[in-house]
Amino acid sequence: MSTAALFTPTKLGAIALRNRVVMAPLTRSRADTEGVPSRHAAQYYSERAEGAGLVICEATQVSFAAQGYCRTPGAHTGEQMAAWSRIVDAAHDAGGKIVLQIWHVGRITHALNRAAGTEAVAPSAVQAAGMMYTDQQGLQPHDVPRALTVSEIAGIAQDFSDTAQRAIDVGFDGVEVHSANGYLLNQFLSTNANLRTDDYGGSIENRMRMPLQVVKAVSDRVGADRTGVRISPGHTFNDIVEADMPALYARYIKALDGLGLAYLHVMRPFANATDADPVTMARSLFRGPVIACGGYSSETGAALIASGGAEAIAFGRMFISNPDLALRLRTGAGLTEPNQATFYTPGPAGYIDYPALEGV
Ligand SMILES: Cc1cc2nc3c(=O)[nH]c(=O)nc-3n(C[C@H](O)[C@H](O)[C@H](O)COP(=O)(O)O)c2cc1C
Numbered sequence: 427m428s429t430a431a432l433f434t435p436t437k438l439g440a441i442a443l444r445n446r447v448v449m450a451p452l453t454r455s456r457a458d459t460e461g462v463p464s465r466h467a468a469q470y471y472s473e474r475a476e477g478a479g480l481v482i483c484e485a486t487q488v489s490f491a492a493q494g495y496c497r498t499p500g501a502h503t504g505e506q507m508a509a510w511s512r513i514v515d516a517a518h519d520a521g522g523k524i525v526l527q528i529w530h531v532g533r534i535t536h537a538l539n540r541a542a543g544t545e546a547v548a549p550s551a552v553q554a555a556g557m558m559y560t561d562q563q564g565l566q567p568h569d570v571p572r573a574l575t576v577s578e579i580a581g582i583a584q585d586f587s588d589t590a591q592r593a594i595d596v597g598f599d600g601v602e603v604h605s606a607n608g609y610l611l612n613q614f615l616s617t618n619a620n621l622r623t624d625d626y627g628g629s630i631e632n633r634m635r636m637p638l639q640v641v642k643a644v645s646d647r648v649g650a651d652r653t654g655v656r657i658s659p660g661h662t663f664n665d666i667v668e669a670d671m672p673a674l675y676a677r678y679i680k681a682l683d684g685l686g687l688a689y690l691h692v693m694r695p696f697a698n699a700t701d702a703d704p705v706t707m708a709r710s711l712f713r714g715p716v717i718a719c720g721g722y723s724s725e726t727g728a729a730l731i732a733s734g735g736a737e738a739i740a741f742g743r744m745f746i747s748n749p750d751l752a753l754r755l756r757t758g759a760g761l762t763e764p765n766q767a768t769f770y771t772p773g774p775a776g777y778i779d780y781p782a783l784e785g786v
Pocket of ligand 1: 450604606607693
């Protein structure tokens with residue numbers, strides 16, 4: 427089947443893409459203990475930006491308190507922003523477009539992975555099931571979080587908007603608010619991590635109040651046409667339950683639609699066990715551009731675009747191991763499989779040593 431539909435230009439709000447192959451945000455845990463991106467990151471991202479229509483950089487914390495995993499980058503100190511500036515310049519020099527995914531982990535965290543003096547916070551004081559890797563002590567239970575106060579919620583919305591502004595200031599083409607995968611915004615949306623009885627819990631209207639507050643703060647600050655949002659309807663990753671998933675996302679996607687965003691990025695569950703296909707839902711409820719992600723090949727992705735089901739396709743794992751993925755998808759060249767053992771390990775191995783096609 428032709429994959430030509432992947433290789434036509436498009437626009438996501440103010441961001442013009444030369445093709446519809448998007449690099450999905452991928453946490454690689456290569457930053458230093460201060461959250462400064464690795465010196466190898468400019469090479470890693472620019473090699474991928476050279477062929478992709480858009481690179482979405484890895485989830486990046488909006489404050490020291492927003493960190494949960496070891497060695498993830500931040501975008502809230504001068505040193506971090508200087509490193510991001512070099513990465514953005516390298517991606518632009520390669521002819522690409524680049525946005526930053528901005529992130530608060532909420533209850534998916536361990537004190538050993540955060541700066542001293544910071545606390546785990548979440549909608550409610552409910553510990554997430556599962557374990558968190560730490561460099562010092564291996565796998566540990568997640569911290570028991572403290573429930574956020576209403577004024578702290580406003581502070582977090584401010585952190586997101588300040589971070590978005592810093593990202594635009596160093597030249598990012600846009601930002602993507604992380605409202606997926608069981609992190610803070612998704613915790614507010616959920617029925618198991620959010621047990622609040624105030625205006626931020628209970629009804630769907632209340633559970634989407636905090637995520638919408640964050641998205642609005644960001645889009646008011648840097649422009650809706652430079653703001654994307656990622657969602658993962660029905661995904662159970664990080665101990666998330668959305669008991670009323672179809673009704674919840676029908677309301678949430680409609681509310682996001684009203685903001686005139688650059689794009690909605692929809693991650694399909696790994697095991698598609700839900701009662702409503704999230705990409706189809708998004709297409710029918712969101713009038714702006716949709717990026718679909720989760721297990722697509724060049725053929726299935728091109729078919730979705732050709733049928734009008736999405737404007738662009740994000741590829742995750744294959745971008746880890748194929749720096750020139752867009753070229754390979756266009757030419758039908760073989761793909762290198764990624765090595766999971768080096769997904770999150772520090773240093774250049776498994777990061778900048780996957781080869782490009784030779785002789786092209
Ligand atoms: C190593 C790794 C790191 C990831 N990090 C992030 C992340 O930082 N933010 C995010 O929204 N999703 C993250 N994801 C999910 C990917 O963006 C993507 O949705 C997923 O890999 C499914 O797409 P694929 O089937 O093309 O790999 C990560 C996935 C992997 C494998």
